[in-house]
Amino acid sequence: MARLIDGKQLSAQVLVEVATEVQQLKAEHGITPALAVVLVGDDPASQVYVRNKVLRAEEAGIRSIEHRLEADTDQQTLNAVVDQLNKDPEVHGILVQLPLPKQLDEAQIIAAINPAKDVDGFHPLSVGALASGQPSLVPCTPLGCMIMLQQIHNDLSGKHAVVIGRSNIVGKPMAALLLQANCTVTTVHSHTQNIEALCRQADIVVAAVGRPELVKADWIKTGATVIDVGINAVEVDGRRKLVGDVDFASVEPVAEAITPVPGGVGPMTIACLMKNTLTAARAQLASVASKDIESNPEPTAAVG
Numbered sequence: 580m581a582r583l584i585d586g587k588q589l590s591a592q593v594l595v596e597v598a599t600e601v602q603q604l605k606a607e608h609g610i611t612p613a614l615a616v617v618l619v620g621d622d623p624a625s626q627v628y629v630r631n632k633v634l635r636a637e638e639a640g641i642r643s644i645e646h647r648l649e650a651d652t653d654q655q656t657l658n659a660v661v662d663q664l665n666k667d668p669e670v671h672g673i674l675v676q677l678p679l680p681k682q683l684d685e686a687q688i689i690a691a692i693n694p695a696k697d698v699d700g701f702h703p704l705s706v707g708a709l710a711s712g713q714p715s716l717v718p719c720t721p722l723g724c725m726i727m728l729q730q731i732h733n734d735l736s737g738k739h740a741v742v743i744g745r746s747n748i749v750g751k752p753m754a755a756l757l758l759q760a761n762c763t764v765t766t767v768h769s770h771t772q773n774i775e776a777l778c779r780q781a782d783i784v785v786a787a788v789g790r791p792e793l794v795k796a797d798w799i800k801t802g803a804t805v806i807d808v809g810i811n812a813v814e815v816d817g818r819r820k821l822v823g824d825v826d827f828a829s830v831e832p833v834a835e836a837i838t839p840v841p842g843g844v845g846p847m848t849i850a851c852l853m854k855n856t857l858t859a860a861r862a863q864l865a866s867v868a869s870k871d872i873e874s875n876p877e878p879t880a881a882v883g
């Protein structure tokens with residue numbers, strides 16, 4: 580029996596920590612961290628995400644702002660919304676829900692977000708900072724996965740981690756974080772030969788491809804840790820149900836530890852979004868303070 584890494588419980592712990600620090604920021608500086616979410620159209624996965632996000636923000640004491648735009652919104656209109664949020668000193672985090680309707684240029688919008696408010700960690704500056712080991716806002720899902728892994732491994736040094744999938748939002752930043760934690764990292768994807776054999780060498784498998792129950796028991800080394808990022812809606816006997824990228828029933832007996840779906844990585848993603856909003860609010864406070872010092876320098880002592 581594998582140890583179950585309970586994302587519901589662990590995310591609740593993360594949220595309590597965030598809530599405590601949010602209260603501190605309010606008490607000491609009179610600042611309420613605020614997170615703005617921009618949702619264009621009505622993608623069903625994004626709807627679930629927005630609903631859960633509003634609930635968790637409330638629990639954390641974070642102010643939450645929603646901008647819902649029509650599915651046929653044009654680039655200029657979306658840019659104007661982002662620009663207004665960029666300039667608003669009372670907004671600390673901005674998240675534009677992906678995927679966007681196809682008339683919109685995702686890369687352009689992401690690059691238009693003020694990097695200081697980039698709580699998704701998708702801005703090119705955030706991506707570059709993570710890749711080069713500079714402090715940055717880290718994408719929420721990979722950050723949540725790292726917190727889950729820390730429950731199982733005190734030290735990830737020297738572990739072989741196989742990341743299945745190379746998306747900008749999960750696979751690539753996940754690989755960067757594992758590398759930062761001194762893992763040996765292999766990223767496998769649709770063009771990889773012998774995926775199963777590579778996975779079987781892994782101490783840690785992170786599955787993030789969006790293919791229902793792709794990873795089977797014979798892909799997994801006995802005693803490996805398995806993190807399942809997939810959230811796939813499938814029909815079983817005419818009912819909609821959520822399954823991961825891992826065939827949980829068959830893999831669970833082989834693994835040392837495994838995350839469930841639902842109740843695994845999903846809730847951690849949302850908790851990390853709150854964590855990033857707090858981090859962004861603090862950094863913005865510090866940056867305002869340093870600008871004040873620049874514009875009002877201490878009078879220099881008269882010499883002589």
Ligand SMILES: Nc1nc(=O)c2c([nH]1)NC[C@@H]1CN(c3ccc(C(=O)N[C@@H](CCC(=O)O)C(=O)O)cc3)C=[N+]21
Nearest residue numbers: 624625627628675676677678699841842843845846848
């Ligand atoms: N810019 C951007 N950043 C995102 O991070 C982002 C996005 N766009 N667009 C949509 C996807 C989807 N996503 C989810 C996160 C958590 C759950 C989640 O908490 N799921 C629950 C179950 C949800 C349910 O009740 O059905 C769970 O896994 O237990 C779901 C979906 C983040 N996304």
